[in-house]
Amino acid sequence: MENLLKKFEEIKQKNLSIDLTRGKPHSDQLDLSNDLMMQHVDPIGENNIDLRNYGEPIGIIEARKLGADILDSKVELTIAGEQSSYLLMTQLLLGRYLFGIDEDPWKDDEEPAFLCAVPGFDRHFATLEGLGLKMYTVNLCPSGIDLEDLTKKLSKHRNIKGMICVPRHSNPSGEVFSDKNIEELLKITKEYNPNFINLFDHAYLIHDFDTTQPQTPITVLADKLDVLDNIAVFTSFSKVTFGGGGMAFLTTGKKNFNLISKVRNMMVICPDKINQKRHVNFFKNKSNVLDHMEKHAELIKPKFDLVNKKLSSLPDHIGNFTNPTGGYFVTFYAKNPIAKRIVSLCNEAGLMLTPAGSTYPYGNDPRDSVLRIAPTYIDINELDVAMDIFVLAAQIADSES
Numbered sequence: 001m002e003n004l005l006k007k008f009e010e011i012k013q014k015n016l017s018i019d020l021t022r023g024k025p026h027s028d029q030l031d032l033s034n035d036l037m038m039q040h041v042d043p044i045g046e047n048n049i050d051l052r053n054y055g056e057p058i059g060i061i062e063a064r065k066l067g068a069d070i071l072d073s074k075v076e077l078t079i080a081g082e083q084s085s086y087l088l089m090t091q092l093l094l095g096r097y098l099f100g101i102d103e104d105p106w107k108d109d110e111e112p113a114f115l116c117a118v119p120g121f122d123r124h125f126a127t128l129e130g131l132g133l134k135m136y137t138v139n140l141c142p143s144g145i146d147l148e149d150l151t152k153k154l155s156k157h158r159n160i161k162g163m164i165c166v167p168r169h170s171n172p173s174g175e176v177f178s179d180k181n182i183e184e185l186l187k188i189t190k191e192y193n194p195n196f197i198n199l200f201d202h203a204y205l206i207h208d209f210d211t212t213q214p215q216t217p218i219t220v221l222a223d224k225l226d227v228l229d230n231i232a233v234f235t236s237f238s239k240v241t242f243g244g245g246g247m248a249f250l251t252t253g254k255k256n257f258n259l260i261s262k263v264r265n266m267m268v269i270c271p272d273k274i275n276q277k278r279h280v281n282f283f284k285n286k287s288n289v290l291d292h293m294e295k296h297a298e299l300i301k302p303k304f305d306l307v308n309k310k311l312s313s314l315p316d317h318i319g320n321f322t323n324p325t326g327g328y329f330v331t332f333y334a335k336n337p338i339a340k341r342i343v344s345l346c347n348e349a350g351l352m353l354t355p356a357g358s359t360y361p362y363g364n365d366p367r368d369s370v371l372r373i374a375p376t377y378i379d380i381n382e383l384d385v386a387m388d389i390f391v392l393a394a395q396i397a398d399s400e401s
Helices: 002-012 027-038 061-071 085-098 122-130 147-156 179-192 218-224 254-267 273-283 286-311 339-348 380-400
Strands: 018-020 078-080 113-118 134-141 160-165 197-201 231-236 248-252 319-321 330-334 351-353 370-373
Touching: 002 339, 002 380, 018 380, 027 273, 027 286, 061 078, 061 231, 061 248, 061 273, 061 286, 078 254, 085 122, 085 197, 085 231, 085 248, 085 254, 113 122, 122 134, 134 147, 134 160, 147 160, 147 179, 160 179, 179 197, 179 218, 218 231, 248 254, 273 286, 286 330, 286 380, 330 380, 339 351, 339 370, 339 380, 351 370, 351 380
Parallel strands: 018 351, 113 134, 113 160, 160 197, 197 231
Antiparallel strands: 078 248, 231 248, 319 330, 330 370
């Protein structure tokens, strides 16, 4: 312990400031899309639409076709929105809350609730909490949602309106849902409530950086089961081109599609059609998007390999960690309730982490054990220093416990 504390004090003297809090692309990833800013855009789009003017609240048809290609969905059920899939998600949730489908607005119910897959994404929790929806957790397992826990939670709580999860390279723990898991959860939730909505945040749909198990498109599985209106699948270009400068896509069934179209007609009037057309010109098709993402993978994978190497140096009794094949995060599971202490020690040493507890609704990790590591934003030399600090903090925190 004495040697650990000596090393820790030496690091503190360096006055470092390293940020591992959010899953953001590094500048070299952003550089991959610099030519996007140079794209010439003809002001008249397909269907003779003037892109400079108002209109097309569900997106220009060219962008919707590209989104449908990426999501393997029907163009007529695909929306091309603004830069954030969370905006589309919130618009759909707002529609369900205020208006509902089949005349069942959630606002008329007593304490409407949502299931949140855990560990999960803090921005999901913030959106649901902001809308006044009560949140219950449902556990993840290697194949996706823990179906036994899902059944247990649904039998215990009567007013659950939907569930939110990240079905590929789950944020933060990296699970890739199996086809069977998705099919079963769709059957279970449909039986529980005919209007149950599963929000699939496909933020990392095309973000593989290593060999990843095949996954049938969710739209295909849902269509086969005739439950398209029980799903909404979202993705965006936030980590493909530019954060805040890309575009987002949503696909769902006809009832939800009409509902969010109604909300967007109220709120949006028109998206940035010039930017949508710019992206269409830049990529042209899904194949080119995937080629682009291979360049991202080449830049990202060495950072994840480094994190894996550093965490592997920790004794098993301190904790274990994920080894994802895509996405933006590594999850560390401490064996003892020391996650908050690790974060505190890292902060003292100049390393900022996502707060302990953030992977659970209301910031409440019942075991104080889960930490999310986001390796992409900093360069690999800085990441090397950051992971040395993390490993040292974990050793000290465990020794104190």
